[in-house]
Amino acid sequence: MSGTVPTIREILQANGRLPVSALTLGEDDDLYQHGLTSHASVNVMLALEDAFGVEFPDVLLRRDTFKSVAAIQNALASLGVDQ
Amino acid sequence: MTTLVGADIQDIDEVRRSVELFGDRYVRRIYTDHEIDECCRRAAGVDGALASRFAAKEAIFKILTSGNPWASWREVEVRLESGRPTIALRGAAAEQAARQGIATITLSLSQGAATAVAVVVAEIDREQ
Numbered sequence: 001m002s003g004t005v006p007t008i009r010e011i012l013q014a015n016g017r018l019p020v021s022a023l024t025l026g027e028d029d030d031l032y033q034h035g036l037t038s039h040a041s042v043n044v045m046l047a048l049e050d051a052f053g054v055e056f057p058d059v060l061l062r063r064d065t066f067k068s069v070a071a072i073q074n075a076l077a078s079l080g081v082d083q
Numbered sequence: 084m085t086t087l088v089g090a091d092i093q094d095i096d097e098v099r100r101s102v103e104l105f106g107d108r109y110v111r112r113i114y115t116d117h118e119i120d121e122c123c124r125r126a127a128g129v130d131g132a133l134a135s136r137f138a139a140k141e142a143i144f145k146i147l148t149s150g151n152p153w154a155s156w157r158e159v160e161v162r163l164e165s166g167r168p169t170i171a172l173r174g175a176a177a178e179q180a181a182r183q184g185i186a187t188i189t190l191s192l193s194q195g196a197a198t199a200v201a202v203v204v205a206e207i208d209r210e211q
Contacts, residue, residue, distance in 0.1 A: 017097070038141055038144075039093060039094075039097055039098070039101070039141075042101065042112065042113065043101055043105070046101075046104075046108055046109060046112070049108075058155055061155060
């Protein structure tokens with residue numbers, strides 16, 4: 001398991017307000033289909049910024065960026081976060 | 084004339100929690116300076132006012148068919164004109180609305196103790 005994935009899951013668990021456990025979702029599972037709302041996505045984004053010391057630029061503020069654990073991992077990688 | 088309708092509902096406690104957790108970073112990422120100023124002057128409560136504006140932004144994104152539902156919340160601004168809510172679009176949101184031929188946008192906001200609701204009706208004056 002990649003180094004960033006456990007942290008992403010913990011942040012989703014704490015901020016995603018998902019009706020299911022983010023700790024057991026597959027990395028490619030669609031978070032929106034599992035109940036992630038746009039507003040909760042904002043909290044997830046801000047918590048990710050805090051945890052990884054990055055800032056999501058406008059170009060990454062897309063629904064697709066936060067649609068799965070793997071998508072978030074890819075977005076963080078594009079911001080230079082070591083995997 | 085084609086009519087598009089978008090609607091969204093936002094839990095006010097969720098917004099309150101975001102303000103408590105992330106403070107100014109949350110507020111300034113989502114809302115324009117004008118919206119923040121108006122919400123802070125709302126006697127009924129800042130959190131409910133912010134929630135209604137978030138719902139309005141999401142309602143707009145539902146009628147903009149760019150395939151990018153929340154590109155930039157700050158490009159959609161709710162303004163109160165003579166007490167009536169209106170929508171001002173900027174940047175990519177305004178460009179997308181123009182591409183779709185949206186001529187007018189009417190906004191209605193409603194707020195209860197726990198939730199805020201926004202309904203947007205857009206009229207298109209030409210088919211794309």
